[in-house]
Amino acid sequence: MKKQLFEFLMVLCASGAFATASQAAPHISDFDSTQPRGFGGPLDLVNPDACANGPVLNAAGQDLCPMIDGMPAPQFHASVGGQQEEFNDWKGMTMANAARDPSVFATMNVANQDFINLVNAAAGQGFDIFNADLQALVGVGTARELACFLKIYEPATPDPCVPGNPITLLPEEEIPVTADICLRCHVPTGWMEGRSEPASPHFPYLRGQFWGGKFTEYPGWPGAPRSADLTSESETDMEGVQCGFCHRTNDNFKSPSNYDGSIKPNGNSGYFVSQYDPFEGAEADVAFDIQEKAEFCGSCHEVTNPLIYTQTPASPTPMLHPLERTFTEWYWSSYRGTVNCQECHEPMKFEGAQTWLLYPGLDRLWGAVDKVWLEPPFDYTSGVTADRTDAFMNARLRNEDLMRDAADIQIVSSSWANGFLTVEVKVTNNTGHKLPTGFAEGRQMWIHLTARDDNGNILYEDGALSPAGALLRTPETKVYESVVLAERYDSFELNGTNILDNTTGDPHDGTLVYTPDGTVSHFDKEFHFILMNNIEKDNRIPPAGYNKAAYMADGAFIIPHDAKDTDYADGQNWDITPYTFNLGGYTGEVHVTAELKYQTFSDIYVEFLHNMDREPTEDFGGRARSIPCSDRRPTDGSNEFCASQTWGDVLADIWTAADHGKPVLMASASAQIGVMVPDVPGDLTGDSVVDGDDYTVFIATFARCDGQAGYNGAADYDSDGCVTFVDYQIWYSYYSAP
Secondary structure, eight states: OOOOOOHHHHHIIIIISSSSOOTSSSSSSTTSSOOOOOOOOOTTTTOOOOGGGGGOOOOOOOOOOOSSSSOOHHHHHHSSSSOHHHHHHHHHHHHHTTTTOOOOOOOHHHHHHHHHHHHHHHHTTTOOOHHHHHHHHHOOOOOOHHHHHHBBBBBSSSSSSSSTSSHHHHHHHHGGHHHHHHHHSSSSSHHHTTTTSSOOOOOTTTOTTTTTOOSSSSTTSSSOOOOOOTTTSSSOOOOSSSSSHHEEEEEEEEEOOOOTOEEEOOOOTTTESSSSSSOSSSOOOSSSSSGGGGGHTTTTEEEEEEEOOOOTTTTTSSOEEEOOOOHHHHSSSTTTTTTTTHSSSOTTTTSOOOOOOIIIIIIHSSSSSGGGGHHHHHHHOOOSOOOHHHHHHHHHHHHHHHHHHSSSEEEEEEEEETTTEEEEEEEEOSSOOOSOOOOOTOOEEEEEEEEEOOTTTTTESSSSSSTTBBBBBOOOOEEEEEEEEEEHHHHHHHHETTTOOBBBBBBTTTHHHHHHHHSOTTTTGOOOOTOOOOOEEEOOBTTTOOOHHHHHHTTTBOOOOOOTTTOOOOOOOEEEEEEEOOOTTTOOEEEEEEEEEEEOOHHHHHHHHHOOOOBBBBGGGGBBBBOOOTTTTTTTTOOOOTOOOOHHHHHHHHHTTTTTTOOEEEEEEEEEEEEEEOSTTTSSSSSOOOOOHHHHHHHHHTBTTTOOOTTOGGTTTSSSSBHHHHHHHHHHHHHHOO
């Protein structure tokens, strides 16, 4: 992001990440990565030709100047470079399609509007009115200070940054600067080509927009294809994490650990790439050592809000809010130094957790997405097909295999007393990070427990899904997740309504509607990615050998919240959950099954994006990137979603059609537990007393025979296979006995 706080930069410098701060610029990305085309160095407004006169280095000796050679399309490496096998593996995986994911655009659209609302609400109070909430959130107390930190004001004379002087915000389209944090990793080539942000008076060299609408599919897009001039441009932006980006990355931005000062990747897509194409021919290969190290992955799989400070009570020190901490989770585990990310997530395949979103989701959405590369002027016909159907299917299968290796589940103990059965279920994390990890919004992993009698009838069930894909939560349900809230926004209102007040009702009881009700509920505070700042719950299972103190210091918080959550001890990579349930008087074999399931997006999160993404695409008069529609643009691969006006609409359609985002069965375990006949004759409930409760159990099984639903062998006293009046007489003799 080219518009971040100078204070954040100075914190990094003062903590030892750099030798000096002599080249400090007012925005962190002037310091933390290879910059977009047109950038002239940290002093670009004073000396726009600085990069033309030689390298411009930050204090760590990293060259900040832009690429000189553009990046060829992955299809070029496949067809001309002969890397068809690598291309076929790559093109179906999530990273290759990071710029084609509808959930990314929907999430970013909500984040953009949230940030615009925050800025406008702050300004609406008066530019020089102190706001304690704003001070706690971003470290500055007035709207003027915020606008000047972020350079989202119109330059003028007298200086708008002097309190009391007139100040005007930039047009709304130039305000949501936080979107850049998403686009830098999802569309890195497009970011380096300067197409993630619009030009402004402060950054005139930029040429994009914050909703992804300027990223190119091919040279000449959206018009007729033409040959690329690789001395001034890359061949495509929309191929996500593509060959040239990875194979030309030679370093990343660093920062010290809060725990011990050791230097590790700072994340937030602070990457440095070779300015020149390092390959003599069309074949891309490993060019720099970092590409085989876990530190490479830390460029993007470590995300911090560049503006908002955490309000998480568990945070030991003030810090900008940690959004994702996958690299930190690995770094402070026993995997560090022994197993790198690439050993589990195979290069070119990079298996992950996405399933239905890849296939059938992205296949439906993008269709013949590579057709344009098969035609003039490219003619990349060797090893390239118009569609990616097979690649999406294969990537999904690989991901499902990885998920099945990620965890084990066991039923480790059982006991029975007074008619209640207790079982303990153990889940072990086999990965090198939290399970689950990464972007936490909407992700849930849970235990689905069922107990059945000898006839297959359900005696107890917890963790089931409704037909509409909703997890039916009870106080017993163990869900591994992170719940994050947006706190300290009470004073930010637009037109008399708080910026977080969007709903009425409760998503868990079916009463939720997306209409403000004058109050900010717990749910109103959830899922706002760019505003959230208080981790209320994080019970995700850490990896083997994890260092709890280091986790807490570096923002990978362990925060038990629900009654059955575990406060994991140092090194603990497992969790044990007890379940106790009433068998209703049943005796005999109890067949217990425990399943560990994972869902990328919950129904509640999909519904949130469906309702809160209110930014129409450019095709429908809005600012969001247009959805593929070959009826309007012949070079687009699909026309299935031509009527969809928002990316939230697209995601909801794909999720619903994919069996409501069908979860992955990661692991399962079964046990047969014998529940003996009660020791007290006539006691059918196991409470050692023969009373009216036992009568109720007896009547429920009366006139049932073996093999019929409801038959209870414990009440068949004469063992003739049916519960009859004879059995009642026997039971009554126990009941009436002194």
